Amino acid sequence: MGKYQQKRESINDMVDKNKLYSIKDAVEILKKIDSSKFDETIDVSVQLGIDPKKSDEQIKYAVVPPHSLGKTVKVVAICNGDFISKATNAGADFVGGEEIIEKIMNENWVDFDVVIAIPELMPKVGKLGKVLGPKGIMPSPKMGTVTKDIEKAVKESKQGRIEIKNDKLALANFPAAKKSFEINKILDNIYFLMDSLISSKPSSSKGIFMKKLSISSTMGPGIKIDVSSLKDEIKNGVTA
Numbered sequence: 001m002g003k004y005q006q007k008r009e010s011i012n013d014m015v016d017k018n019k020l021y022s023i024k025d026a027v028e029i030l031k032k033i034d035s036s037k038f039d040e041t042i043d044v045s046v047q048l049g050i051d052p053k054k055s056d057e058q059i060k061y062a063v064v065p066p067h068s069l070g071k072t073v074k075v076v077a078i079c080n081g082d083f084i085s086k087a088t089n090a091g092a093d094f095v096g097g098e099e100i101i102e103k104i105m106n107e108n109w110v111d112f113d114v115v116i117a118i119p120e121l122m123p124k125v126g127k128l129g130k131v132l133g134p135k136g137i138m139p140s141p142k143m144g145t146v147t148k149d150i151e152k153a154v155k156e157s158k159q160g161r162i163e164i165k166n167d168k169l170a171l172a173n174f175p176a177a178k179k180s181f182e183i184n185k186i187l188d189n190i191y192f193l194m195d196s197l198i199s200s201k202p203s204s205s206k207g208i209f210m211k212k213l214s215i216s217s218t219m220g221p222g223i224k225i226d227v228s229s230l231k232d233e234i235k236n237g238v239t240a
Contacts, residue, residue, distance in 0.1 A: 020226035040179040040218035047212035060165040068160040074112040090154035
């Protein structure tokens with residue numbers, strides 16, 4: 001038996017695919033699994049009880065977790081006037097108005113991770129949809145990237161905002177922590193993110209909001225979570 005197969009079997013022995021775990025137990029298992037030589041990401045996957053075809057039921061927002069995942073984030077701030085200095089002082093990597101818009105449009109320039117724009121320039125930014133849309137980085141009021149509070153938006157983006165949104169299958173998949181974090185820090189982030197997701201339930205969405213939940217590491221197994229006890233576990237936090 002090869003080393004890879006032995007490792008997979010060892011992992012399978014640690015996770016009961018038919019069992020529903022608490023988040024705390026699942027994180028402890030993932031921490032014990034030696035599945036790669038790099039610092040993996042702990043990911044969350046949620047099957048939501050929404051109709052993704054209805055705009056008033058879609059989930060789309062961003063939050064800053066208690067502990068940053070440490071990723072370097074390049075931020076573009078599209079603004080003018082007094083906003084230029086505010087965005088620059090807040091740490092934006094590229095700042096400008098129409099010249100930035102033209103560069104993105106004419107050069108298909110997308111060497112950045114987040115685009116923030118002030119509302120006044122959105123009529124002009126709108127024409128960048130074909131370039132920024134496929135990358136999922138078109139400025140949006142729901143994501144907090146169309147705002148007059150450009151300092152806050154830039155700072156949060158540089159700190160590592162996590163975007164939470166559903167796809168066409170009503171799934172929300174997002175990173176929560178790095179595997180190298182201490183267990184309490186991983187739990188801090190996951191509980192915070194799950195609490196924010198619960199709070200984001202659209203008023204138009206009826207029935208069960210979270211149908212299924214699992215967490216995994218980049219190279220590790222997916223572990224099913226007991227959704228029925230989720231609120232209590234979040235409430236108890238890391239002392240659970």
